[in-house]
Amino acid sequence: MKMTFRWFGAGQDPISLAEIRQIPGMTGVVTSLLDMPAGEAWPEERIKAMYDGIVAHGLEVEVIESVNIHEDIKLGAPGRDEKIENYIITMERLAKYGIKCICYNMMPVLDWARSHLYYNLPDGSNTMRYQAEFIANITPEALAERYAKESDTYEMPGWEPERMKKINEALAAYEGMTTETFYANMKYFLDAIIPVAEKLDIKMAVHPDDPPLPIFGLPKLIISRDNLRKYLDLNSNKNNGLTLCTGSLGAKKCADIPTMIREFGAEGRIHFAHVRNLKFENDTDFYESAHFSPCGSLNMYDIMKAFHDVNFTGWIRPDHGRMIWDETTKKGRPGYGLYDRALGAVYLQGLWEAIGRGKE
Ligand SMILES: [Mn+2]
Numbered sequence: 001m002k003m004t005f006r007w008f009g010a011g012q013d014p015i016s017l018a019e020i021r022q023i024p025g026m027t028g029v030v031t032s033l034l035d036m037p038a039g040e041a042w043p044e045e046r047i048k049a050m051y052d053g054i055v056a057h058g059l060e061v062e063v064i065e066s067v068n069i070h071e072d073i074k075l076g077a078p079g080r081d082e083k084i085e086n087y088i089i090t091m092e093r094l095a096k097y098g099i100k101c102i103c104y105n106m107m108p109v110l111d112w113a114r115s116h117l118y119y120n121l122p123d124g125s126n127t128m129r130y131q132a133e134f135i136a137n138i139t140p141e142a143l144a145e146r147y148a149k150e151s152d153t154y155e156m157p158g159w160e161p162e163r164m165k166k167i168n169e170a171l172a173a174y175e176g177m178t179t180e181t182f183y184a185n186m187k188y189f190l191d192a193i194i195p196v197a198e199k200l201d202i203k204m205a206v207h208p209d210d211p212p213l214p215i216f217g218l219p220k221l222i223i224s225r226d227n228l229r230k231y232l233d234l235n236s237n238k239n240n241g242l243t244l245c246t247g248s249l250g251a252k253k254c255a256d257i258p259t260m261i262r263e264f265g266a267e268g269r270i271h272f273a274h275v276r277n278l279k280f281e282n283d284t285d286f287y288e289s290a291h292f293s294p295c296g297s298l299n300m301y302d303i304m305k306a307f308h309d310v311n312f313t314g315w316i317r318p319d320h321g322r323m324i325w326d327e328t329t330k331k332g333r334p335g336y337g338l339y340d341r342a343l344g345a346v347y348l349q350g351l352w353e354a355i356g357r358g359k360e
Contacts, residue, residue: 001273001307001352002027003345004063004317006336009034010053012154014330015338017057023342025349028060030103030272030317032067034157039070039079041089044096051097063272063315064094065103065243066207069189074108075173076185084192091193095200101271101315102197103243105207106186106231108218109170110140111158112210112248117150117334118323119287127322128335130211130251132284140167140216154333174218182221183234190235197239203271203314205241206231210248212255213284223252225260238268245274247319250298253283257298258306265310273312275303275348276319288320288335291344304351308359318344 005020007013007029020026033050036042054061067090072079091102105111115138119129135143144164147156155161163170190204197204212223221227228242242264249255264270277296279289289296307316321340323332332338 001312001314001316002062003349004028004030004060004315005341005345006030006065006317006319007054008032008154008333008336009050013336014332015336017054017059019338021058024346026059026345028062029054030063030065030315031061032064036068038068039072039083039086041086042067042093044093047093047097061097062099063101063103064099065272067091067094067102067104069104069106071109071170071173073189074106074182074185075177076181076188077173080185080188084189087193088196091196091200091202095202099202101203101205103205103207103272105209106222107158107209107220108174108182109167110216110218111156113143113215114334116287117147118331121287121322124328125322125324125340126328127288128320129287130285132213135215140164140171151331151334156334171216171218177219179219179221182219183230186221186231187234190240194235194237194240198237203239203241205243205271207243207274208245208248210245211251212248213251223249224255225263228260228264232264232267232269241269241271243272243274244270245276245319246298246303247274247276247278247288250278251286253280253297258302261303261306261312262310265307265312270310270312271314273307273314273316274319275300275316276321276344288322290322290340291318291347300348301351301355304348305355308352308355316348318342318348 003025070083114128115131115134116129118126120126147159208222209220214220277289277298278286280286280297293300318341320335323337324339327337
């Protein structure tokens with residue numbers, strides 16, 4: 001495995017590349033051009049500037065998270081072919097700069113959702129929380145407003161105020177769409193881009209829906225082992241693979257993450273992994289805990305052991321962490337502080353080292 005760290009880009013992230021480089025074992029960053037609207041081709045000069053800025057700091061950039069999918073593609077709307085063409089142009093330009101993996105998601109309209117961005121824990125840290133009842137009783141507009149107010153420094157990807165103005169129109173477009181139509185639209189996209197990905201040697205890695213529960217009446221299709229299997233079967237080429245996100249899949253209490261890693265990992269279909277923990281407060285509510293197993297509800301040893309046993313050679317990054325130390329008084333990007341994720345990265349590498357040594 002290769003340990004990486006998510007970085008939101010110059011001017012978009014309070015954490016510097018110089019700081020990331022000092023985390024033990026860190027090989028590179030996972031990044032994006034956050035301001036590029038979905039459906040547009042990324043200009044090559046922007047990609048070059050991003051690439052040059054990162055490698056100048058002694059870090060690699062092999063994974064993009066994300067190149068977003070335009071709603072026309074998810075909806076099978078008339079404009080989808082043009083957006084797919086632009087997606088392919090972006091892939092070709094990224095390949096020129098050594099990008100080997102692209103993470104994306106198929107969540108309708110909204111990206112991730114949480115009830116709290118800065119929920120205070122007894123130890124004085126704060127973290128993101130998901131309370132099902134809270135989400136069930138709030139409108140998307142009110143939630144977007146809450147995010148904008150709570151996190152006044154950075155726009156939340158997927159919750160940009162401009163996008164929210166058209167939220168009801170966007171939600172209405174999914175009314176009456178069947179699961180089968182949604183899968184057919186995904187297959188149409190995959191059949192167009194996967195042959196290109198194979199030629200360019202780019203691994204496409206779909207991220208599961210977060211949270212893995214229907215919200216605001218929207219269909220959520222990539223949320224379980226069976227869904228992941230179905231998605232991979234839509235196009236059986238190995239370049240059609242997964243971002244195995246333990247926190248997203250694990251927010252369904254019944255999910256057996258190590259078994260999923262063993263199944264899909266053995267087939268070479270996991271290209272990228274987000275490894276984080278969460279702590280269930282009851283059957284549906286959780287907060288995002290430190291990575292260390294005793295702090296949360298997921299067993300990180302079992303998870304890393306499964307990756308090790310299937311000889312996982314892809315990219316791993318620690319995922320959402322808490323805000324700790326002097327970050328509790330600043331407003332960084334929720335879930336993406338420096339310290340707790342750095343602790344997580346080193347902890348995961350410690351597990352990896354010990355698991356490997358145990359096999360000698
Ligand atoms: Mn994730």
